[in-house]
Amino acid sequence: MIHSTLDVKNLNCPLPILKAKKALREVPVNAILEVLATDPGAEKDFIAFCANTGHELIENEQKDGVYRIVIKRSK
Template structure:
């Protein structure tokens, strides 16, 4: 599956838990419903963190992948 088109990309490289989730939450709060947010992370805990975050908040985790030591996520705001 190819990654969806994102309206905003945020590089969270170098940040460790809980900062990637907190920064993503802040970015999503400023976006209209239906907007896709692309996140770039280096913390190896982010795949499970973002899965739980989306389950708890109702946002959709549209796609995720790992490339070049980075964890990439595409979230859609509910």
Template sequence: MASVTADKTLDTSGLNCPLPVLKTKKAIEELQSGQILEVISTDPGSKADIPAFCNRTGHELVETVEEGGKYIFYIKKK
């Protein structure tokens, strides 16, 4: 269970690369600076893709949770 409270949740379950990252990019643009986006993914590739996206864009990957075949990322908008 995550210790972070998200301002918005994006469920990309069932989608494969590069869709989770593309949808994450679009969703984070709708947030205010400092708000947190929760991204739920079932694509194992997102374990590398989401942190790479954060590094590239400057958003902060606050927490990553792996449970029941899902990868849950908490990203704080810069």
């Protein structure tokens, strides 16, 4: 179940990652954060971010130019 949604549409790098980092701090451990982004680099950036930080990338899809990235806070 999604705990909260972060809308970073129309924001460019590095803001989507910075805002996601902040949002992940604000949800409980094991909670799920949904991120909506339009930055063309967002998908690969979030894959790398999750690999580096250990947060779990649960879903990653693109529809009508919007990336939907679902992350589970791991720690």
